[in-house]
Amino acid sequence: MTELDLGREAYPIPGPPNSNLADILERVLDKGIVIAGDIKIDLLDIELLTIRLRLFVASVDTAKKAGIDWWETDPALSSRAARNALQDENRELRERLDALESKSDETSDER
């Protein structure tokens, strides 16, 4: 067609050859021009899909092995981190209580 002056002759082959699945999904699912179809299919968005398919779970395991665990130690991101922080604090307080008690025992023995 000639009405649209699109101003180019040669088109590159789009899409990197080794695109990973997440890169493709975040484009073919959420993007593109949406027109109403006859058949309603509710596609999950990329975020839900990532959770459901565990798209990155292998990588996350590898990440942990490599010591990348910032999301686990951030209480805002991980309930386990919040629990650990509490446990640490608890343990520390118990130790100190023990120390205080043994100290007060010594004191009462001396009396």
Add this chain to the structure above:
Amino acid sequence: MTELGTEPDPDESALYVFAVCDAPDPRVFDCLPGVAEDQPLRRLRFGDLTAVVQTVRAADFTDEVWQVRMSARDELERYARAHHDVVSAAAASCPTVPLPMATLYRSEERARQALIEETGRFRTALERTAGHSEWGVKVYSAELPEPTPTTAPPVPSRVSPAPEASAVRSRPAPGAGLAYLERKRGVQAQRERRYEDSLRLAETVDAAFQSLAAAGRRLRLHAPQAEGKGHVQVLNATYLVAERRAIELEALTRRLRGATGARIDISGPWVPYSFVGEV
């Protein structure tokens, strides 16, 4: 691939629409399977535009089937890549507006009617993206992972193998509580600093690419991908870049890598999926 005739659609078939194009070269679809095994990819003319379509079994494209399909990674990947391959092939031969995966009509006539109604939007999108490609940019924090917050100082009762050690546990050193609080504060402050650094890095890189691009979009950050380097993604963005400026991308990326020390990956050119949705 053949021009669509007037063959009747049996009740059990549906028409899958991949993309809308200017004038695709039919040969680019010859070797592509599309999303159905036994039917060729075809062109459906509407007005002066062309849609790339394929007849599929309606039973393979119900919501129920797709809810299951989206739980099966391999299956979903097959469909996503098949869709993407057709869109990319079309775009390799002419200006193309991609449709999202799984846009379906009950019949050719229904599809043609819907497409004609949307002609204005297709034209706007084609004009907007003409001579442009989409480029993905991912930035990974250059810093080493945050150390695990140090907890209490070594506790003799826990580390000593001698059972009597607990009996002689000494009281905490003076100021232990204060030191504990300061340690906690230090970790928190460090975390905040890292977070702010990440935001700043993302802003810097985004601003630089925005200045070269016609438009930009932030995508969701991917979960950490190890690749054994300790990098955490701080920016996942995509830009609409004029083809004449695409040559500048590499130099810009190199310069930013040097200036920030961060790992910056670019991918492209993509069909401008991310820049046709608003019209």
